[in-house]
Structure formats: C-alpha cells, structure tokens
Amino acid sequence: MHNPLRSEADAFRWVVIIGVGAVSVIALTLLTQPVVGVVWAAALVGFGVGIAYRGSRGSLPRSVAVTQGGDGKHRLLVVANETVGGAALLDEIRERCRDRDCRILVVTPALVSSRASHWASDTDEATELARQRMELSLIAIEGLGLKAKGEVGDSDPNVAIEDALRVFPADEIVISTHPPQRSRWLEHGVVGRAREQIDLPISHVVVDLAADRAIP
Amino acid sequence: MESATVALGSHAHEEHHGPPEANQSSRIDRQTLGILLFIVSEVMLFGAFFASYFFLRIVVHPPTWPPAPYKLPVAVAGVNTAILVSSSFTIHYALESIRRGNRKGLKLGLVLTWLLGATFLFIQINEYVHLGFSARDLAFGSIFYSLTGLHGAHVFVGLCLLSFATIRAFRGHFGSEEKDHMGVEIPGIYWHFVDVMWLIVYTAVYIL
Numbered sequence: 001m002h003n004p005l006r007s008e009a010d011a012f013r014w015v016v017i018i019g020v021g022a023v024s025v026i027a028l029t030l031l032t033q034p035v036v037g038v039v040w041a042a043a044l045v046g047f048g049v050g051i052a053y054r055g056s057r058g059s060l061p062r063s064v065a066v067t068q069g070g071d072g073k074h075r076l077l078v079v080a081n082e083t084v085g086g087a088a089l090l091d092e093i094r095e096r097c098r099d100r101d102c103r104i105l106v107v108t109p110a111l112v113s114s115r116a117s118h119w120a121s122d123t124d125e126a127t128e129l130a131r132q133r134m135e136l137s138l139i140a141i142e143g144l145g146l147k148a149k150g151e152v153g154d155s156d157p158n159v160a161i162e163d164a165l166r167v168f169p170a171d172e173i174v175i176s177t178h179p180p181q182r183s184r185w186l187e188h189g190v191v192g193r194a195r196e197q198i199d200l201p202i203s204h205v206v207v208d209l210a211a212d213r214a215i216p
Numbered sequence: 217m218e219s220a221t222v223a224l225g226s227h228a229h230e231e232h233h234g235p236p237e238a239n240q241s242s243r244i245d246r247q248t249l250g251i252l253l254f255i256v257s258e259v260m261l262f263g264a265f266f267a268s269y270f271f272l273r274i275v276v277h278p279p280t281w282p283p284a285p286y287k288l289p290v291a292v293a294g295v296n297t298a299i300l301v302s303s304s305f306t307i308h309y310a311l312e313s314i315r316r317g318n319r320k321g322l323k324l325g326l327v328l329t330w331l332l333g334a335t336f337l338f339i340q341i342n343e344y345v346h347l348g349f350s351a352r353d354l355a356f357g358s359i360f361y362s363l364t365g366l367h368g369a370h371v372f373v374g375l376c377l378l379s380f381a382t383i384r385a386f387r388g389h390f391g392s393e394e395k396d397h398m399g400v401e402i403p404g405i406y407w408h409f410v411d412v413m414w415l416i417v418y419t420a421v422y423i424l
Contacts, residue, residue, distance in 0.1 A: 005405075007248065007401065007405075008308065008401045008404035008408070009308070009311070011404070011408035011409070012304060012404075012408055014412065015301070015411055015412055018415055018416075019301055019304075022415040022418075025419055025423070025424075026294075026423050029423050029424060030423070034423075034424050037419075041419065
C-alpha cells in the first residue's frame with residue numbers, strides 16, 4: 001500500500017488541493033444556494049476519496065525518488081521473491097557486475113496470502129519465509145564471488161522497490177519473475193509500473209524454476 | 217524492514233538475543249508515523265463534533281441557519297481563513313528553506329507562521345467577544361463554540377509546537393538532512409492538519 005502522506009511536502013500538497021476545493025464550494029454557495037454547495041462538496045469528497053484510494057493502491061502515475069551514489073561503485077538492486085535462486089537471474093547478476101566494483105541489494109517482498117492479512121498485520125509468516133529466501137539468494141550470489149546485502153520488503157513489490165531506493169542509490173534494477181503464464185507480478189503490471197515510475201534502467205528476467213530443476 | 221548481509225549468512229538470527237527487530241515497512245520514520253496516527257485520532261474527534269453539528273442542522277432542521285436572530289461574521293472569518301491558510305505556505309517555505317540549507321529562510325518562515333497563527337487566534341477570540349451569543353444560547357451556540365473552540369485549541373497547541381521549533385531554529389538547531397529537521401517537519405504536518413480542519417469548519421459552519 002502506498003502511503004499518500006509521508007512528509008510535510010505531501011501534507012502541503014493536500015492543503016492546496018483541499019483549499020482549492022473549499023474555495024470552489026464557497027464560491028458556488030455564495031453565487032447560488034447552499035444546497036448546490038453541499039452537493040458540490042459531497043462530489044469533491046467522493047472524488048478525493050477515490051483519488052486517495054487509487055493512490056494508495058499505486059494505480060496513479062507518479063515518480064519515485066532516486067538517491068544518488070556518486071562514489072564510482074555500481075549498485076544493483078535485485079527484486080525477486082520465489083525466483084531468487086534461478087539460473088537466469090544469477091546469470092543476469094553476473095553479467096551486470098562483470099568487471100565492475102559492484103554492490104548488490106536483494107529485496108524479497110514479504111508476500112502475504114491476502115489483503116485481509118496485510119490489513120491485520122498478519123505478516124509474520126510471510127516475513128519469515130521471505131527472509132529465508134533472501135538468505136538463500138545471498139548465498140547463491142556469494143557463490144558467484146560477489147558481495148550482497150538483503151532486505152525483506154513490503155508485500156507490494158513496487159513499494160518494496162521504492163522503499164529500497166530511499167536508502168540504496170541504485171544504478172540499475174533487475175526484477176525477476178516467473179514466466180508470464182505463472183507470474184502474479186506480471187499480471188499486476190509490477191514491471192511496467194516500475195518502468196513508468198523510476199528513472200533508472202530496469203531489466204526484467206524471467207526465471208523458469210521448473211525448467212531449471214529439469215536440468216541435471 | 218528486516219535486513220541481513222551475506223557475511224552474517226543464515227546464522228544471523230540464531231545469534232540474535234532479545235526481542236526481534238521491528239519490521240519497518242514503507243520506510244516511514246517513527247516520528248512521522250506517530251503524528252499521522254495522532255492526526256487520524258484527531259480526525260475522529262472532529263468527526264464526532266461534525267456529526268453533532270450536522271445532526272442539529274439536518275435532523276433537528278431549524279427554519280433558518282443560523283437560527284434567528286443570530287448571524288455569523290462570514291467576511292471577517294473569511295479573512296481569518298485566508299490568514300490561516302497563508303500560514304501553511306510560510307511553514308512550507310520554512311521547510312523548503314532548511315532542506316536547501318537556508319537557515320535564514322527557516323527562521324523567517326517559522327516566525328511568519330507563528331505570527332499568522334497568533335493573528336488568527338486573536339481575531340477568533342475577538343470574534344467570540346463581539347458575536348452577541350454564547351455557548352448557552354440554544355444548541356446552535358453550543359455546537360458553534362464547541363467546533364470553533366475545539367479548532368482554536370488545536371491552533372493553540374500548534375502555536376506551542378511552532379514556538380519550540382522557532383526557539384530551536386534561533387539556537388542553531390536543524391539541518392538540511394531529513395533526520396536533522398524532524399523538529400520542524402512534524403509540527404509542519406500538524407499545522408497543515410489544523411489548516412485543513414479550519415477550511416472544513418469554515419465551509420461547513422459559516423458558508424453552507
């Protein structure tokens with residue numbers, strides 16, 4: 001879930017929006033009748049609630065703040081959940097870090113089973129499972145001779161990416177998913193939304209775990 | 217958000233003693249989360265007062281609102297609204313200034329915000345003196361003073377918070393890093409909330 005109110009700047013934006021709405025209600029009421037103002041105010045409140053709801057679900061176009069590194073190191077943000085140990089993803093990481101002083105942050109979103117679980121903060125099991133997958137992925141990346149850090153992220157992969165970018169000045173992002181016919185992330189447009197919101201190179205790696213297991 | 221490095225490996229959690237680290241999602245810092253939760257509770261408080269207000273207006277439904285012979289000073293309150301709303305711009309200016317490392321702008325913005333807030337409160341008290349009715353005059357008087365008084369109390373609290381922030385600014389506190397100006401950011405969010413609530417109170421009580 002995207003929090004639409006994270007800072008004073010967000011609060012100020014809301015003041016301006018609500019202020020403009022209030023001025024329009026006041027003007028309409030003074031020019032016509034109070035009942036017209038009431039109807040207009042109700043319409044604006046309904047519209048505002050709809051916008052806030054869409055914003056909280058990440059449906060609205062927005063841009064994600066990106067921090068800058070500037071120390072010559074190449075920083076790779078890897079976002080994956082069940083596909084963290086996939087051969088295609090490891091190949092991609094190896095390729096991206098070839099001949100570079102590379103810093104890697106692996107984010108594994110804690111995927112809860114339902115929206116109700118998310119709202120009830122029933123995320124302990126999901127967090128623990130994500131942590132285990134994250135540690136396995138770190139070991140797999142260590143096997144490539146690379147150093148990496150890991151974090152368990154928000155259950156919404158796009159929020160998890162946004163959170164990570166606040167503290168990790170990534171130069172590029174790799175998002176790993178299942179093949180299209182089995183990927184809920186692709187179904188929800190995670191990769192497309194990330195490309196719209198983030199001004200960084202984003203690679204999408206499809207990991208077919210079944211095919212990986214079939215290889216002896 | 218839970219984190220680990222490859223150096224710690226899978227044994228990191230076996231070596232950990234004490235309660236588990238808090239899982240901080242969405243990276244909202246604790247102070248901001250605290251003020252947001254507080255504001256949510258405040259919205260509920262105002263909601264209870266608005267419920268009473270609209271009950272009186274819609275369910276009791278007097279022939280005129282305000283009930284004759286009372287009148288509300290719409291124009292004076294409108295000017296007061298403009299004063300309070302402009303203080304949101306000045307507190308935002310103060311924060312934008314400190315984000316850019318402009319300490320002079322921070323001080324100027326905070327002082328202006330405090331003065332505008334104090335002016336609002338002064339005009340409101342002056343309005344109470346000259347209204348010609350009290351909280352004991354009908355349910356209308358009770359709900360009018362309750363709603364505007366509740367908001368006035370919030371302005372007073374906001375002014376106290378701004379006073380602390382202003383004193384600290386003049387003592388050289390606060391910096392451009394986000395973590396270094398939380399003492400202005402949090403009162404700023406609260407102040408915007410107070411402004412938004414007044415816009416709603418003014419529109420509902422004085423205009424509609």
